[in-house]
Amino acid sequence: MPIQVNLDVMLARRKVKSKDLAAHIGITEANLSLLKSGKVKGVRFETLAKICAYLDCQPGDILEFLPDEDD
Amino acid sequence: MTIHPRFIRLSLLLKHVITLSLILLPTLFAALWWQFDWLAANAPELNRLAVDAQSVGPGRRVLGFLISMLPVSLLLYGLWRLREAFERFSQGEFFTYETITCIRSFALMVMLQSLMRPVATTLLSVLLTMSNPPGQRTLAISIGSGELEMLFVGAVFFAVAHLMVEGRRLADDNAQII
Numbered sequence: 001m002p003i004q005v006n007l008d009v010m011l012a013r014r015k016v017k018s019k020d021l022a023a024h025i026g027i028t029e030a031n032l033s034l035l036k037s038g039k040v041k042g043v044r045f046e047t048l049a050k051i052c053a054y055l056d057c058q059p060g061d062i063l064e065f066l067p068d069e070d071d
Numbered sequence: 072m073t074i075h076p077r078f079i080r081l082s083l084l085l086k087h088v089i090t091l092s093l094i095l096l097p098t099l100f101a102a103l104w105w106q107f108d109w110l111a112a113n114a115p116e117l118n119r120l121a122v123d124a125q126s127v128g129p130g131r132r133v134l135g136f137l138i139s140m141l142p143v144s145l146l147l148y149g150l151w152r153l154r155e156a157f158e159r160f161s162q163g164e165f166f167t168y169e170t171i172t173c174i175r176s177f178a179l180m181v182m183l184q185s186l187m188r189p190v191a192t193t194l195l196s197v198l199l200t201m202s203n204p205p206g207q208r209t210l211a212i213s214i215g216s217g218e219l220e221m222l223f224v225g226a227v228f229f230a231v232a233h234l235m236v237e238g239r240r241l242a243d244d245n246a247q248i249i
Contacts, residue, residue: 027249031249032249034249035249040247040248040249041244041247041248042247042248042249043248043249044248044249047249
């Protein structure tokens with residue numbers, strides 16, 4: 001998957017607990033954990049907007065495109 | 072989601088009815104072929120073929136039973152899958168992938184058995200009249216409105232179940248988008 005999720009990095013930088021972010025977005029901690037590990041098929045704009053608002057960051061701080069070596 | 076107790080009772084009742092059918096259907100067929108003289112005299116299909124019951128020996132009776140079981144066994148498998156669906160309904164599993172595929176299998180088997188029935192009838196006509204004198208041997212091919220109705224009903228069930236499978240797949244996909 002060439003999209004890397006750097007949510008855990010942003011959480012550490014902002015010193016925010018996963019539990020608090022999950023509560024703010026309105027998703028379960030289990031789902032947030034899946035999101036952090038990139039084991040989801042997609043992220044809704046609505047979810048992304050809430051994360052960015054809570055962590056005071058841009059989508060690019062959370063998601064990163066890592067091209068495959070073949071590309 | 073809470074399941075209405077009446078629905079659980081209905082699902083369990085239907086499950087037991089299907090279980091009973093699964094036992095009775097092959098038993099009834101075996102009993103009818105066991106009493107082949109009575110069957111030859113009373114079954115309209117066999118009457119039309121002018122089957123001489125005395126000339127049909129035990130070997131051909133067993134073969135006849137097996138041929139007649141070809142469409143029935145498909146239906147039995149379909150009923151077995153439908154039974155599984157009702158069992159899952161009674162446990163509160165409504166739109167799970169497994170439950171829907173059970174209904175789809177049932178629909179597929181209803182369709183297949185309606186296609187297999189004319190084949191079995193043709194094979195039976197050859198088997199039961201092969202010892203008749205020349206000129207009285209029959210190769211009967213018949214497709215009745217009953218088979219077509221079953222095919223249509225099966226096709227409708229299959230299409231609906233297939234849509235439900237696709238819906239389930241979409242819902243699963245959607246669940247993986249956070």
